[in-house]
Amino acid sequence: MCRREAASGSGRSCTTWGSPDLILCDLGMPRMDGYMFMHAVQAHPETSHIPVILMSSKVSTDEEHQALRAGFVDFVGKPAMPIRVIVSVKRALAFQEGAPRPAPKEGERVLPRSRRIPPGKE
Numbered sequence: 001m002c003r004r005e006a007a008s009g010s011g012r013s014c015t016t017w018g019s020p021d022l023i024l025c026d027l028g029m030p031r032m033d034g035y036m037f038m039h040a041v042q043a044h045p046e047t048s049h050i051p052v053i054l055m056s057s058k059v060s061t062d063e064e065h066q067a068l069r070a071g072f073v074d075f076v077g078k079p080a081m082p083i084r085v086i087v088s089v090k091r092a093l094a095f096q097e098g099a100p101r102p103a104p105k106e107g108e109r110v111l112p113r114s115r116r117i118p119p120g121k122e
Contacts, residue, residue, distance in 0.1 A: 020050060022092055024085075025072075027056035027063075038070055051092040055080065 023041065027034040034054050041047045051073040056063060059077035067075040073095065074088045 023050055023052045025052050025054055027054055035070055042071055051096050053088055
């Protein structure tokens with residue numbers, strides 16, 4: 001569901017039905033590239049704390065620097081070895097565990113690992 005919404009240009013809605021621990025984002029999507037998606041995620045207080053990893057077949061030092069300057073927590077070139085993706089995700093989640101999280105909204109439950117359940121979605 002989230003993948004389809006991001007590709008159609010409505011990526012923000014895929015992060016507001018629940019708060020994911022992390023987002024893996026591809027640079028090349030049909031209507032919204034990874035940088036536009038990142039801008040949308042960062043623009044909203046309810047999603048700006050979510051770490052986002054960019055994946056791209058455009059592998060270059062310049063592309064990686066651009067991604068990190070844009071706010072992505074990591075850059076993974078494609079084709080990616082599974083261990084590279086796993087390590088990147090683990091690092092991002094470990095870093096995120098130490099970062100302060102926004103306070104839960106009224107009526108929202110917070111599960112271990114800070115998974116949020118919106119009111120009425122229990």
